[in-house]
Amino acid sequence: MAGGKETPRQKMVGMMYLVLTALLALNVSKAILDAFISIEENIQRSNESEYFRGDAKRMELQGVASSGENAEKAVRAKNMLMMIDQIDSAAALRINEIDALKLEILKASGEEITKIGSDQILLEKKNPRTPLIPWKMNLNKVNGQDKYDESMRIMFGDNIKTPQGKGLVMWENYHQFKTFLCNKVANYESIDGDNSYHFKTPDIREFKDQKGLNAKFQSEVLKGNVNPSDREVLFKIYSSMSKNERYTVNDVTGVHWLGKTFDHSPVVASIASLSSLQKEILAARADAVSHLFERVGGGEYSFNKIIALAYGPELVAKGETINVEVLMAAYDTDIQPSVTMNGATVPDVAFGKGKISIPASRGGDLNLNGTISITNKHGVKKLLPWSKNVKVIQPMGTISIPAYNILYKGYNNVLQASVSGYDQSELRGENVVITQNGNSWIAKPMSASRDCSISIYGKSSLTNRTVNLGSVKYRVSRLPKPDLQLGGSKDGDKLPPSTKKIIVKFPIEVPLDAPFEILEWSVEFVNTGVLPIKGTGDELSPAALSLFRQLPAGKIVEIRAKVLNVAREIVVVKSSFIK
DSSP states (O other), X not given: OOOTTXXXXXXXXXXXXXXXXXXXXXXXXXXXXXXXXXXXXXXXXXXXXXXXXXXXXXXXXXXXXXXXXXXXXXXXXXXXXXXXXXXXXXXXXXXXXXXXXXXXXHHHTTOOOSOBSTXXXXXXXXXXXOTTSOOOBOGGGOSOTTOOHHHHHHHTTTOSSSOXXXXXXXXXXXXXXXXXXXXXXXXXXXTTSSOXXXXXXXXXXXXXXXXXXXXXXXXXXXXXXXXXXXXXXXXXXXXXXXXXXXXXXXXXXXXXXXXXXXXXXOHHHHHXXXXXXXXXXXXXXXXXXXXXXXXXXXXXXXXXXEEEEEEOOSXXXXXXXXXXXXXXXXXXXXXXXXXXXXXXXXXXXXTTEEOOOOOOOSSEEEEEEEEEEEEOTTSOEEEEEEEEEEEEOSSEEEEEOTTOSEEETTSXXXXXXXXXXXXXXXXXXXXXXXXXXXTEEEEEEOTTOSEEEEEEEEEOTTTOOEEEEEEEEEEEEOOOOOEEEETTBOTTSBOOSSOOBEEEEOOTTSOOOOXXXXXXXXXXXXXXXXXXXXXXXXXXXXXXXXXXXXXXTTOEEEEEEEXXXXXXXXXXXXXXXXX
């Protein structure tokens, strides 16, 4: 542009290019600053969400603590609230420390921070009742958005490798809060006092990636006595607040995180980075509070199934009073108990109960005893003794059916019959067809019947005498509705990426074994505008799978199937899956 041989026109064109380049650079810089302002606004909203996420559980605990319904639970809630108070006090110190750094950076940059209002940088006063909520700021009102000297001086001084000053103090306090929070979650006495959990939180500041951090952290967990139910949330809190302390930046090794983050960082970027640290503190606090709430709200043991049980005498004489105790028993279908009898393990354990089958080889009293144990939420095994006295008499007959007192239409209901005092047994029914199948019996109710009764007879091959030993009345019902699954995914699960197999079967809690024939199926893409796809058989078409792959995340796919059950009834089932 400045060459002696250039014409005036060439010099003018060169000057225009130079001005254009400068303008483009200014536009790019302005766009970057606007992006940081937008990021800060989003982080401020997230900070409030994380605060209220933790506070919602805190308020629930306060309700439990003040409730008179369960005194033991109220005491546990009060103890958890005391721990949460300590956590909130420590978190508030860190939030306010970071807020003070923000204000110091803004003040050092020449910004007005004494006024508060919708047209100011500080939008509203801090509420002393919510010290965990950071200052709300409007960074659009910052005049020197691109200044960076002040942030560098305050956050790390003049050396990116060896930071000093308030930024370094904040950095160390941040790590101390992480240690404090993990110790609060992991160190305590179990509710029943049978176990004491302890863990010394490590100070890991150098790791290759998340996998490497996990390996180092798990190694430390194994050195302590950490409750298995605490390990997941413990690592979640620790990893969310863990950062490498040293980096290589532009071929410079050993750069401290503070230097990497705040070196030549514009004011608005520095504020956003500090707000991000506040979000991590609030998120970790919310995770810890939610986990402490579970120790009170869920109780010592987990239950997801309830059954009714009635206990009474096995034998009474005519005219005697019959005393029966009726109760509800709860159990966890995912955690079955361990049962022993006379020192031997009982192998048949299901539906929260151990089933024991032994021959009554002699008359009189038979004493059975053993133990039953189950693991609680904190990994502690609770062992209790049990005993049962059985009076063996003769003759008597029994009928047992896995599905309790219900017979299903069109289904081969399997019955097992046994009698004592006779060498043969026989079942006869009313409104039901009964056929013998080996050692069992098959009962098929009449199609129009609503109930039926089955009688058990004992027969002696020596005397050829047959005696009615009793009868049982059963309700007759249609087969329950099955579940529709796609591969191994159930209703409400995520849509499997490639599975095309449609499976229709009874849920695990229905003790029936019957196949279903899929006649036809349809797939509806909810709120997408995509037309439904139909087909036959038990496999989705390639067209349906192709649309699955194109579907945006979060969309719902509803699959319906028309099936034929063993009773030759046509049933329509459906399930929804989330992409």
